[in-house]
Amino acid sequence: MGKVLGDLILESLVFNNYVMDETPNTPRKIKYQRPRGTYDILPEDWVYLDMILNSCQEMARFYGFQRIETPIFENAEIFTRGIGAGTDIVEKEMFLIKGGRKKPLALRPEGTAGLVRAYIEKGMGNWIKPVRLWHFGPFFRHEKPQAGRFRQFWQFGFESFGRQNPIIDAQTVQIIVNVLRKLQIKDTITHINSIGCDKCRPRYLKKLKDYLEPYREYLCLDCKKRLKSNILRTLDCKNEGCHEILANAPQTFESLCKKCRQHFKGVLEFIETLELPYELDHSLVRGLDYYNRTVFEIFAQEKDKAKIALAGGGRYDDLIDILGGNPSFACGAAVGVERVIQLMREKSVKVKKSTVPQLFLAQLGISAKREALQLFEKFRKANVLIAKDFSRDSLKSQLSKANRLGIRYVLILGQKEVLEGEIILRDMKTKTQKKIELDKVVEKVKKKIK
Numbered sequence: 378m379g380k381v382l383g384d385l386i387l388e389s390l391v392f393n394n395y396v397m398d399e400t401p402n403t404p405r406k407i408k409y410q411r412p413r414g415t416y417d418i419l420p421e422d423w424v425y426l427d428m429i430l431n432s433c434q435e436m437a438r439f440y441g442f443q444r445i446e447t448p449i450f451e452n453a454e455i456f457t458r459g460i461g462a463g464t465d466i467v468e469k470e471m472f473l474i475k476g477g478r479k480k481p482l483a484l485r486p487e488g489t490a491g492l493v494r495a496y497i498e499k500g501m502g503n504w505i506k507p508v509r510l511w512h513f514g515p516f517f518r519h520e521k522p523q524a525g526r527f528r529q530f531w532q533f534g535f536e537s538f539g540r541q542n543p544i545i546d547a548q549t550v551q552i553i554v555n556v557l558r559k560l561q562i563k564d565t566i567t568h569i570n571s572i573g574c575d576k577c578r579p580r581y582l583k584k585l586k587d588y589l590e591p592y593r594e595y596l597c598l599d600c601k602k603r604l605k606s607n608i609l610r611t612l613d614c615k616n617e618g619c620h621e622i623l624a625n626a627p628q629t630f631e632s633l634c635k636k637c638r639q640h641f642k643g644v645l646e647f648i649e650t651l652e653l654p655y656e657l658d659h660s661l662v663r664g665l666d667y668y669n670r671t672v673f674e675i676f677a678q679e680k681d682k683a684k685i686a687l688a689g690g691g692r693y694d695d696l697i698d699i700l701g702g703n704p705s706f707a708c709g710a711a712v713g714v715e716r717v718i719q720l721m722r723e724k725s726v727k728v729k730k731s732t733v734p735q736l737f738l739a740q741l742g743i744s745a746k747r748e749a750l751q752l753f754e755k756f757r758k759a760n761v762l763i764a765k766d767f768s769r770d771s772l773k774s775q776l777s778k779a780n781r782l783g784i785r786y787v788l789i790l791g792q793k794e795v796l797e798g799e800i801i802l803r804d805m806k807t808k809t810q811k812k813i814e815l816d817k818v819v820e821k822v823k824k825k826i827k
């Protein structure tokens with residue numbers, strides 16, 4: 378069919394249906410807003426999340442990790458016992474769900490304690506060692522509102538159970554760094570320290586206490602409390618005054634027992650073998666009680682920019698025992714997804730755009746609508762992506778929608794075409810159109826748009 382004739386058919390169809398079926402969208406005052414510290418994950422964010430998830434999946438497959446997801450709430454006790462009662466997370470940041478219960482539930486503030494609960498409950502101690510698990514999901518902390526800190530945030534993590542060898546610690550860092558590299562976050566640095574075990578740590582804590590006592594009155598309020606409740610945490614206090622005092626404090630490394638010293642040496646040697654950039658950081662203790670020996674944090678280190686903390690982890694050989702399981706070794710780390718996305722955006726990392734259809738199916742009249750519904754399913758079965766708007770009757774508005782979606786080819790089905798067993802294929806770019814037999818349209822159009 379020629380262009381002029383085609384356009385005439387189209388114009389007549391449009392003119393018979395020029396009534397707009399759009400309702401104007403007058404803005405109204407917003408009545409409800411999302412809770413503070415939360416955000417909506419919009420379609421434009423999902424492309425990043427999908428990419429991160431894919432990268433985790435790929436690494437997990439290669440390094441032999443299996444996926445696990447635990448509930449987003451657990452008995453609060455597993456966190457108070459596991460993370461520790463004197464920690465900020467438990468003391469200030471946990472969302473508790475009481476609802477008349479004697480023992481409250483808590484929205485999970487981190488992943489490890491729930492994972493260890495599942496490890497014990499499912500008897501994973503009998504699985505082939507090392508048991509390697511990874512997870513990806515939302516977490517909740519009642520943080521003070523500030524940039525980069527949310528009350529609902531996402532993390533992915535990799536955890537290994539059942540092996541004490543320092544190579545596990547180094548490989549935990551390696552897998553996280555590799556996931557980040559895959560996402561084009563290539564300049565990272567791992568801060569690492571050893572906080573010893575329950576045999577050598579008390580010796581260190583005593584030394585630290587003896588050192589800090591004379592400065593007690595100069596310490597911040599939190600650190601004064603920490604002297605009694607959790608003295609190790611004074612080391613990572615952000616207060617400048619405390620920082621200065623702690624600059625000359627004894628270092629954990631000096632008090633490590635022989636076994637912890639050997640372990641740490643082994644971790645560093647493997648990290649060097651794997652050529653992972655690292656820095657010894659004697660003030661790094663992590664805010665959670667369950668850690669022993671190796672602790673680390675991974676930062677993005679862009680030239681001329683402040684470091685951004687992306688991940689934290691370490692060894693937690695006592696946690697399974699603390700939560701009531703048969704003692705076993707464990708090591709893992711978790712990465713903050715929002716910060717990874719922030720960096721990917723800043724670096725303009727290319728993300729896969731969601732697939733846009735190249736085809737639109739427009740219909741006109743009730744019998745055509747019925748036929749179009751069936752045709753739409755035929756396209757789905759043939760795996761051809763096709764857009765439509767069956768709730769619109771006007772051809773003009775359907776064509777304008779195809780235009781807004783940037784779709785080149787529109788199939789138009791009117792009453793006349795249904796009777797004649799045909800359909801119009803319009804090329805929106807060249808503004809030409811032709812008729813195709815209805816029963817061959819799927820296969821013909823599939824070839825065309827390929």
Ligand code: AMP
Pocket residue numbers: 487518520525526527528529530531532686687688689690711712713714715716
């Ligand atoms: P953490 O175990 O608390 O060190 O958390 C590990 C990583 O998760 C951090 O390095 C951050 O990237 C991220 N993260 C922790 N808390 C939050 C939060 N409230 N909002 C966003 N990201 C967070």
